[in-house]
Structures are given as structure tokens and as C-alpha cells.
Amino acid sequence: MTDTAFQDFYPDQLSYCYGCGRLNDKGLQLKSYWDGDETVARFSPRPEHMAIPGFVYGGLIASLIDCHGTGTAAAAAYREAGREMGTEPPFRFVTGQLSVRYLRPTPLGVPLELRGRIAEVKGRKVTVSITLAAAGETCASGEVIALQMPEAMLGTSPAPAGP
Secondary structure, eight states: OOSSOGGGGSOGGGOOOTTTOTTOTTSOOOOEEEETTEEEEEEOOOGGGEEETTEEOHHHHHHHHHHHHHHHHHHHHHHHHTOOTTOSSOOOEEEEEEEEEEOSOOBTTSOEEEEEEEEEEETTEEEEEEEEEETTEEEEEEEEEEEEOOHHHHOSSOOOOOO
């Protein structure tokens, strides 16, 4: 694995996502990395991510799968193009479709591990299959169909400061 997360290569103006934006101090700041042909991200849910005592909120699980999927799509696009991460123009992806299967309750208080596998790279579309595990048990799986961000969304000005 490398020391620099995929999301750390996003240009500043594209780094405010609640789930994975490094410039969003109140966000989750998920970090994804290559691990061979798979991608991996780890996240430790906090008490405020609770659904019911002892278990993680399902919306958080969906957000983690979503952000790991779009980050993996960007890394896959760079690999497919034979380019280093962070080179211009940036490859940045948005969610075209997200599906999540909740397989068992996800316990709170243990680190979660997400594993991504590239299912398909086809033009401006990347399909990623993802599993989310807690303490070695798969709790959820999902698929992200990520679409390369339209030129108009790439903009050059940073997001406005929040309240």
C-alpha cells in the first residue's frame, strides 16, 4: 500500500465531500488505498454514528461504500490511462448508481474495513464492487457505478465556507 490516499490527490476545489473530503473538518474523511488489485479503506465509527445502542447507522455504511467506490473509480481511471494519481486533468467521479446490501448488523466500537474490486472500466464509467467488514465478518456489500465528473462540475474556485 502507498502512504497517500486517493482522496489526498483530489484538487482542493473537489475536496469538500462529507464522506471523503480532506478539507471538510466535520466530515468522515475516509481514506482509500491500493492493496494489490483491490482497494482498502478503514474507518472507526464514533458514538454519533449509532443506529441503536451497539450498532452502526445504515446511512453511514452507505456513505462509506459510496465514497470508497468513487475514490476507487478515480484510482482505476488513472491506472487504466497509465497516469500517476494527481496528474492533470484530474479524474474525479460522482455516483451514478449505488446499491447496498445489509447482510448483518454492523457493530459499533470496532474498526470497519472496506475492500473494493474493479468490476469494469468502460469509458467514463467505472463499476466497483465493495464489501464492508467488522472484526472479520462481512456486514454489508455494495456496488457503485461511478461516472466521470462532468467538466462543468470541475470548477476552479473552492467551496464557500460553511456556517
